[in-house]
Amino acid sequence: MTKAYIVTEGPLHIEILRALIPPELLQDVTFVDGEDKYNADPLARTLLSERQIPIVLVVNADTNDEIAIESYQRDLEFLSHTATVRTPYKIVQAIPTIETIFLQDRTWLEECIGRPLSALEWQLGQKQPRDLLAQYPEGVQSFIEHTLAKLTDQRLNKLRQHPLVQAISSFLATQVHSSNSALAS
Numbered sequence: 001m002t003k004a005y006i007v008t009e010g011p012l013h014i015e016i017l018r019a020l021i022p023p024e025l026l027q028d029v030t031f032v033d034g035e036d037k038y039n040a041d042p043l044a045r046t047l048l049s050e051r052q053i054p055i056v057l058v059v060n061a062d063t064n065d066e067i068a069i070e071s072y073q074r075d076l077e078f079l080s081h082t083a084t085v086r087t088p089y090k091i092v093q094a095i096p097t098i099e100t101i102f103l104q105d106r107t108w109l110e111e112c113i114g115r116p117l118s119a120l121e122w123q124l125g126q127k128q129p130r131d132l133l134a135q136y137p138e139g140v141q142s143f144i145e146h147t148l149a150k151l152t153d154q155r156l157n158k159l160r161q162h163p164l165v166q167a168i169s170s171f172l173a174t175q176v177h178s179s180n181s182a183l184a185s
Contacts, residue, residue: 003053006058007058016144020162025173027177054175056090056172064126090168097129102129102147
């Protein structure tokens with residue numbers, strides 16, 4: 001039985017989140033592929049109004065501009081508020097994109113990519129993580145699949161500390177699994 005939905009921009013987002021969110025929090029959670037940013041939002045609102053169960057919408061901000069991020073967040077929250085009737089929902093923007101999760105540790109990223117990064121590449125990668133990861137020989141999707149498949153427990157725990165993963169995990173722990181106190185803490 002589905003107790004919550006996580007609506008994303010696409011299958012790569014689902015793959016990343018499924019790997020990084022603790023499995024116990026994903027019990028009874030259904031991922032929904034919104035296909036892109038502009039379809040994910042209305043899909044989440046439709047699910048929210050029709051199913052009336054908790055929803056997490058995860059979209060890329062596609063910018064580092066704080067004013068643009070805040071404005072988009074307000075717009076999303078306003079639209080979602082009209083669709084909900086006391087149903088918990090959470091809107092999480094990946095800033096600038098979900099691939100930022102992999103840019104927490106430069107040395108580790110260089111190991112994953114297979115070469116050192118210049119200071120300029122690292123700096124530009126913070127603004128366009130997808131472009132940086134595209135330097136992996138087989139591309140972004142291959143990088144993510146390969147990296148997720150090789151995660152150690154230590155690295156997995158580090159990636160789970162990313163604010164995006166923390167926000168989703170916290171929402172699921174409190175809104176979906178709150179009766180299980182071990183998960184909520």
